[in-house]
Amino acid sequence: MINGEQELAAPLRWGMVGGGKSSQIGYIHRSAALRDGHFALQAGAFDLDPAAGRAFGTRLGLAPERCYATYAEMFAAEAQRPDGIQAVSVATPNGTHYAICRAALLAGLHVVCEKPLCFTTAQALELQALSEQQRKVLGVTYGYAGHQLIEEARELIAAGALGEIRIVQMQFAHGFHSAAAEADNPATRWRVDPAMAGPSYVLGDVGTHPLYLSEVMLPELKIESLLCTRQSFVASRAPLEDNAFTLMKYHGGAVGTVWSSAVNAGSMHGQKIRVIGSRASLEWWDEQPNQLRLEVQGEPVRILERGMGYLHPAALADDRIGGGHPEGLFEAWSNLYRRFALAMDATDRGDTARLARLRYPDVHAGVQGVRWVEHCVRSADQGGVWVRYDDPQTCRPSDVRPPEGVKKARGGPALS
Incomplete structure (x- = not known):
């Protein structure tokens, strides 16, 4: 049990890039990092507007003087201080991740980055090598992996409780963007701008979350090939998709599906993962994160509860x-930041x-997420064809064509 005891000789001196006053995600980064005393916030470049960021x-x-105008200024100035930062979190739009992570690593800093790590597998592998x-x-902040029942699912599967794994069914399909929410919301607008979001919207923004959960639960299951179709139901989002279906074949014969969507009207979050074996199945839903559903063929359904002594x-x-007592996303993120700190130390x-002994979403998880999105986009843009997962072909942002059913992309207002 985590009880607040200090596990490091001293807190890691920590900074942030992005995550300012209007950030959707900045506060949970700070809350998670500071909660257990493993990090101490010392510096930041919080906003594109230097005055707003400093305030x-x-x-x-x-x-x-430690509230900087740019990340480059922060890295240079902090490197000259005897008490300069040792680690930095990147909470900025996708299109900036690669450059900031690269600069931070070259400055000798540990890094926690929002997903996706970057736009291309080539860039991701470069960051991996540099790390x-x-x-x-x-x-990488795949925050849902910090829920403790994800670990219970992993242990049940490893112990053979489900039998031979046959099917992995994943989805992250919410409904908050079933209309053009980006028209009046800059925080949403950049997510559908290829220059800032990259070659994908929902595949990278939500689909990679359950994909990573599957990697935690099923570390031996490797993708052999996949097929993807993607749509822009709100046409102004083209060439980026707001809905996608991905089919996967794994080495060994298992199959998987991922439904990634922002247009599942009425759905609050809709992230679920169901693993189906020859003897039993389990299911986790992030709207009920303190329960894990275990269904053994021919037996009553079991609901495993967080925090109980029968867990692994x-x-x-x-x-x-x-x-x-219910725990939620802030606890899950805190668990991940604890692991990040222990790994850095x-x-x-x-x-x-x-x-x-430590497991956390590291650079290898970041590479995998980028590779998956890249292959999904390539499959979809070839008309929904099967592509081998070890195929070296890549999909560059400039190669992305409008998803099926969309003849021409329409421009939108620029993100300032």
Whole structure:
């Protein structure tokens, strides 16, 4: 159980790029990083408007001189300070991730980045190599993986409780963008702008979340080939999709599906993962994250509850309050940030034994997410064909064509 005991000799000195006053995601980064005392916020480049960023940073309690106009200025200035930052989180639009992560790694910083890590597999592999060369952690915020019942699912599958794995059914299909929400919301607008979002909207924005959960639960299951179709039901979003279906074949014969959507009208979140074996199935739904549904053929349904003593020790290790009390996304993110901190500390100390015991969404998970999106886009833009997952072909943003049913992309207002 996590109880607030300090696990590091001293908190990691931490900065942020993005995550300012109007950010949708900045606060949960800060809440998660600061919760257990493993990080101490020291600096930030919070906003494209330097004055707004400085004002916001000082209201967070930072010294004005450590609230910077740009990430480049922050990295250079902090490198000259004896108390300069050791780690940075990147909470900016997708199109900036590659450049900021690269600069941070070259500055000798550990990095936590929003997904997707970048636009292309080639870029992702470059960041992976740089992370290894610099001996610095590059983590990705697949925040739902911090829910403890994801660990319970992994352990049940590994123990053979489901039998031979046959089907993995995934979805993240909400309805909040079933109309053109981006018309009046800049925070949504950049997500449907190829220059800022990359070659995909919902595949990268939501589809990679359950995909990563499947990788945690089923680490031995590897994709052999996939087929994807994608649509722009709100036509002004073309060439980016707001709905997509992906079919996957795994090595060994199992199959999988991912439904990625922002137009599932009426759905609050709609992220579920169901793993089906020859003896039993399990299902986790992020709107009820404290329960894991286990269905054994011929037996009554079992609902496993977070925090209970019958769970595997690996699941209970992330517990914060015990059974019966609900935990949510802020606890899940805090669990991930704890793991990021422990990995950063172990990396700096060269503690390979500690690193081997830690599991978190690292640079390899980031590479996998980018590769999956790239292959989905390539399949869809060839008319929905099967593509081999180890095929070296790539899909560059400039190659992206409008999804099926859309004749011509319409422009939208620029994001300032």
